[in-house]
Amino acid sequence: MSFAVSNPDLQPLSSPTRMAGPDQAGHSVQLYTDDAFLIDVLMRFIGGAVAAGDSGVVVATRDNHLELEKRLCANGMDMAKAAMQGRYITLDAHETLPKIMVDGTVDEKRFVNAISPVLKQARTAMGNAERPIAVFGELVALLWADAKPLQAIRVEQLWNGLAKSQSISLLCAYPTSVFAHGKDTEPFLTMCGEHSSVVPSESYLGLENDEQRLRSIAKLQQKAEALEKELGIRQSEERFRLLVDAVKDYAIFMLDPAGKVSSWNTGAERIKGYKPSEILGKHFSCFYPEEDVLNGKPHWELVIAAKEGRFEDEGWRLRKDGSRFWANVIISALRDESGRLLGFAKVTRDSSEKMEAQKALQKEVAERREAQRLLHRSETSLRQLSLHLLRTQDEERRRIGRDLHDSLGQYLAVLKMKLESFATFVEPGKDDAAKELNDCIRLAEDSIREVRTVSYLLYPPMLEEMGLESAIQWYLDGFSARSGINTAFVVQPGFGRLPRDFELALFRVLQESLTNVHRHSGSQTAQVRLSMKDGSVVLEVEDAGKGVSPNLLEQSGQDWMGAPGVGVRGMNERMRQLGGRLELASSDSGTRLSAIIPVSAPSSSAPA
DSSP: OOOOOSSTTTOOSSOTTOOOOOSSOEEEEEEESOHHHHHHHHHHHHHHHHHTTOOEEEEEOHHHHHHHHHHHHHTTOOHHHHHHHTSEEEEEHHHHHHHTEETTEEOHHHHHHHHHHHHHHHHHHHOOSSSOEEEEEOHHHHHHHTTOHHHHHHHHHHHHHHHHHSOEEEEEEEEGGGGOSGGGHHHHHHHHHTSSEEEOOHHHHTOSSHHHHHHHHHHHHHHHHHHHHHHHHHHHHHHHHHHHHHOOSEEEEEEOTTSBBOOOOHHHHHHHOOOHHHHTTSBGGGGSOHHHHHTTHHHHHHHHHHHHSEEEEEEEEEOTTSOEEEEEEEEEEEEOTTOOEEEEEEEEEEOHHHHHHHHHHHHHHHHHHHHHHHHHHHHHHHHHHHHHHHHHHHHHHHHHHHHIIIIIHHHHHHHHHHHHHHHTTSOTTOHHHHHHHHHHHHHHHHHHHHHHHHHHHHSOHHHHHHOHHHHHHHHHHHHHHHHOOEEEEEEOTTOOBOOHHHHHHHHHHHHHHHHHIIIIIOOSEEEEEEEEETTEEEEEEEEOSSOOOHHHHHHOOBOTTSOBOOHHHHHHHHHHHTTOEEEEEEETTEEEEEEEEEOSSOBSSOOO
C-alpha cells in the first residue's frame, strides 16, 4: 500500500509574511520542531481570521492557549472582546480528548457532539455563512505522542467528515519529534494523505523565493517516495520474518560470512533447544558432533556453499542438551548485486523419525528376506525329505515284494509240493483224509497266488519289463476283480516307453487314484486314459461317483491294502519332483484327476 502526499506541490498554508486568515476551506498540516514557531504560525492563522472579522476556534493545550493569546494581545488585538463576541473560542485539548474517547478509541458520535456546537457558535458570531472558520486542532498531536497514531488518523478523518458539511479551514500541527521511529513511516504517510496540503517545517518558511520552495517541495516528495519504497521493503521483510518465525517444523536461521548465527526462528528453537539470546553470535559448529568439528566439516560445508551456491547434507547434529538427531541440512549462500558474500541461509529439518522408520523398514525387509530364505530352505528340505521318503517307500516296496516272492513264495511252493507228494501215500479209500489233504493243497495254491499278487502290487516287475501301458492294463484287471468296479483303459496308439522315474510316478498316481475311487466315490465305473499332449504325458483317472472334496482326498492316507499311503499330497509331490503337476476337478457327477509331466518324445524301449 502506498500513500501520496496530497495537493501535488505540497502547497504551504500561507506566506510567512502575511497575517491574513485562510481564504478558502481546506485541511492543512504544519510540521514543526520548535513550539515558538508553532505559535508564530497560529498568530498568522488565527490572528488573521479574527482581525478580518472571521471566527477562530483553537483546540490546544493550556500552555499554547496562554502563549498564543499573550502574543496576539501584544500585537494590539483585543482577544477578550473577540471571545465575548463568540468569534474566538478555545478548548483545552487535554480536557476534550477524554470526551471523544471510548475504551481508548475515538468515537465518531462523541467527536461530533463535542465539536459541532462550537463550530455552530463560531458561525453564528461571524454572521457570514460563506467565509470559512479558522480551526486549529492539537488533539492529533497528543494522540500521536501517546503512541496512538491510528487514533490520531481517525481524528483527522472525522475533521474531514465535518468539513464536508461545514465551511472550515482546518490546521493541524505535529512536532517532528513524534516521527522519530521507523515504525511511524506508514502512519505518517497515511496522515499526510488525509490533508489537502502539508507544510514541511519552519525551514520551509525561511526560504527566500518560490524556486527554493519548489525545490524543497520536490525533495520532500522524493523523500516521501523513498519512504514509501522503504516501507514496502520493510513490510515485505516483516511478512517474510513472520513467515519464517511461524515455521516450526524447520530450523531456519542466518549465518554471517564467518559462520556465526545472526538470526533464529521458532522452529530452530524447538528443534535445537537454544533460545535466541543463547545462540545469536555463536559459531554454528556447536550443532555438530565433536568428530565432525575435528574433521573440519562445518568449515568446508561453508566453503562448498560459497563456491557452488548451496550445500545439502544429511547426518547427525547436536541439540543444546547434547542429544543427537538425524538432520537434513541445506546451506545457501547469500550475495548482493555485486556478488559480495553477505552470509548464509541455513535450513535444518529433524529427520530422526524418518530415518528410524527407514531403518525399521530396512530391518523388516531384511527379516522378511531371511524368513523367506529360511522358508525356502525349509521347503527345499521338506521336498528333499518327501522325495527321499517316496523313494525309500518305493525301494521298501520293491524289497518287500521281492522278499515275498523269493522267500515266502518259495516256501509256499515247497509246501504245496510236499503236500502233493504226501497225497500219493494216502489210500484212495480213505475219503476224509484225502479231502483234507486236497483242501490244504488248494490253500497253498491260494496263498501262493495271493503272495504273488501282493508282491506285484508293491512293485510290479511288469512295469520295468514291459512298461507303463502293460502295467496299467495288468493292474486294472486285478483292481476290477478285487473291487468289483468296471474299468476301461484307453491308450494313445503308438505310446512308447518313458523314463523309469516317470513310469513309476504315474503308476503310483494310478494306484492312489483308484484307491480313492474305491473308498470314497461310490462309482461302479472308472476310466483311465494315457496319452501324449503338447510334449507332455497325461494320465487321467475319471469316475462317475458322488464327487470327492479335495480335503477328503488329502486325508486319504492308505492304499487298497491298508498300507501307509501318501494321498493327494504324495501324488502332487511326485509330479512336482518331475517338473509336472496334478489337476483335480470334482463335482456331483464325478471326479477327474489328471497327472501331467512334460517329457521329450517317448522312446519305443525302456531307458537304462
